[in-house]
Amino acid sequence: MTRAIVIGASAGGVQALSSILTALPPHFACPILVVLHVPQRNDNLLVELLRARCLLEVKEAEDKEMLQQGTVYFAPPGYHLLLEKNMSIALSSDEPVNYSRPAIDVLFETAADALERDVTAIILTGANHDGAEGLRAIGAAGGTAIVQDPQTAEVATMPLAALAACPAAKAMSIDEIVLHLRQEAA
Amino acid sequence: MDAALVTSSIEDIEIQLLLEALYQHYHYDFRHYARASIKRRLLQARAQLGYGSISEIQAAVLRDSTLLPRLLDFLTVQVSEMFRDPSYFRALREKVIPHLHTYPSLKVWVAGCSNGEELYSLAILFHEEGLAKKTMFYATDINPTALKAAQAGVYSLDRIRLFTENHQASGGRSSLSDYYTANYGRAVFDKSLCSQVVFSDHSLVTDAAFAEMHLISCRNVLIYFDRELQDRAVGLFRDSLARRGFLGLGSKESLRFSSHADAFADFVREEKIYQRTGP
Numbered sequence: 325m326t327r328a329i330v331i332g333a334s335a336g337g338v339q340a341l342s343s344i345l346t347a348l349p350p351h352f353a354c355p356i357l358v359v360l361h362v363p364q365r366n367d368n369l370l371v372e373l374l375r376a377r378c379l380l381e382v383k384e385a386e387d388k389e390m391l392q393q394g395t396v397y398f399a400p401p402g403y404h405l406l407l408e409k410n411m412s413i414a415l416s417s418d419e420p421v422n423y424s425r426p427a428i429d430v431l432f433e434t435a436a437d438a439l440e441r442d443v444t445a446i447i448l449t450g451a452n453h454d455g456a457e458g459l460r461a462i463g464a465a466g467g468t469a470i471v472q473d474p475q476t477a478e479v480a481t482m483p484l485a486a487l488a489a490c491p492a493a494k495a496m497s498i499d500e501i502v503l504h505l506r507q508e509a510a
Numbered sequence: 511m512d513a514a515l516v517t518s519s520i521e522d523i524e525i526q527l528l529l530e531a532l533y534q535h536y537h538y539d540f541r542h543y544a545r546a547s548i549k550r551r552l553l554q555a556r557a558q559l560g561y562g563s564i565s566e567i568q569a570a571v572l573r574d575s576t577l578l579p580r581l582l583d584f585l586t587v588q589v590s591e592m593f594r595d596p597s598y599f600r601a602l603r604e605k606v607i608p609h610l611h612t613y614p615s616l617k618v619w620v621a622g623c624s625n626g627e628e629l630y631s632l633a634i635l636f637h638e639e640g641l642a643k644k645t646m647f648y649a650t651d652i653n654p655t656a657l658k659a660a661q662a663g664v665y666s667l668d669r670i671r672l673f674t675e676n677h678q679a680s681g682g683r684s685s686l687s688d689y690y691t692a693n694y695g696r697a698v699f700d701k702s703l704c705s706q707v708v709f710s711d712h713s714l715v716t717d718a719a720f721a722e723m724h725l726i727s728c729r730n731v732l733i734y735f736d737r738e739l740q741d742r743a744v745g746l747f748r749d750s751l752a753r754r755g756f757l758g759l760g761s762k763e764s765l766r767f768s769s770h771a772d773a774f775a776d777f778v779r780e781e782k783i784y785q786r787t788g789p
Contacts, residue, residue, distance in 0.1 A: 386762065386764070386766075387732075387733045387762055387763060387764075388736075388737055388740070388767050389767075400761075400762050402761075403733075403762055404547075406544075406546040406547055406550075407546065408544065408545060408546050409545070409546075414544040414546050414547060414733065415733045415762050416544075416547045416733060416734065417588075417589060417590075417730040417733070417760070418547065418550075418551075418587060418589060419587070419589045430550070433550070434546040434549075434550070437519075437546070437549065438546070
């Protein structure tokens, strides 16, 4: 059973994420952790925007807080977001990975380690390769790996890289991803 | 979740044993560091140092102390920049410095100073605000290589542009270039900035308070600790601060989860600057 959902997105990701998160019901039976690449000096206005539009609770992740169901946690700009085995959040200001901080790989690799098969990971649109190694780790640990169908992604580079690294991953449109999540954690 | 329900992979057991070995043999205590990031770093160390497993690192480091500094560099990797989060330094300048002017002499502790970026930022800030002459700085870290780098104050020139932008954004009253000499691709910071700095080995995990401080700056160090160890460190800061002294944390750190929160009041809430109040 999926105990957490992790999502990574880059270029074009605001729209894709917004479509998914606003379609999920309140009392969604899973915490959701998100890494979205944004320019570092850009304060996380996105969190404010989505908080107003989502039925789920949306917040910037805080160091050491315990995950709650039905809450969406965004990596703060300039910090990696990591998941601990006890389902608490850890932040780090280590060097960027794939030129990114936060990096999707860091979240996904720690989530694979903490939850093994009990995690669902999703790679959305983006123009780089971040998240590919992380998704491979999710797949190797037995978790569910989903990639936005490259043909439907605003920028296909990141989904293509993720599919290449994790051939077992399922490609889905945004609507299919929403349907899948609703079934998985209704 | 109940700790007993947390499964341990072989790798996790090996990491536990390595950390225990480092503590028992070398008295470096990483046992209460946040586990997810320490694991990432140890796996990097294993790959880059060319070992097949964490256990092999353990066997090697126990017998060969020359491996220890290289391992410490992985375990204590800290990335900083001068005047990182300029709004923090602006808040110090505008809100904290006026209070510090009222004291005849000052003690400032940069805890976990790593390669010294934070120390030089504060030293320059205090210089600009006319406090340098009456201030004693303590810069501490557990990593001897980092302490040496901090003492040397040499940074790659390609980082200086960022440092300069940060310094200006922090409300800098001078040009950063007044404080360093550039040559051979490196910026060497003025030794006079360090004339009243004590560089010292000190561990927030195992060591005690050593002086009464007016300002402690410890940013992006506590996030690497687990809650229990964060509590110890915050207790140490409480014991080290003069009454009404100031504590600055990283922008994503807070005293919210600390059992010592009552001893502090928000001073500049959005910049995570606290003031020592209670008992």
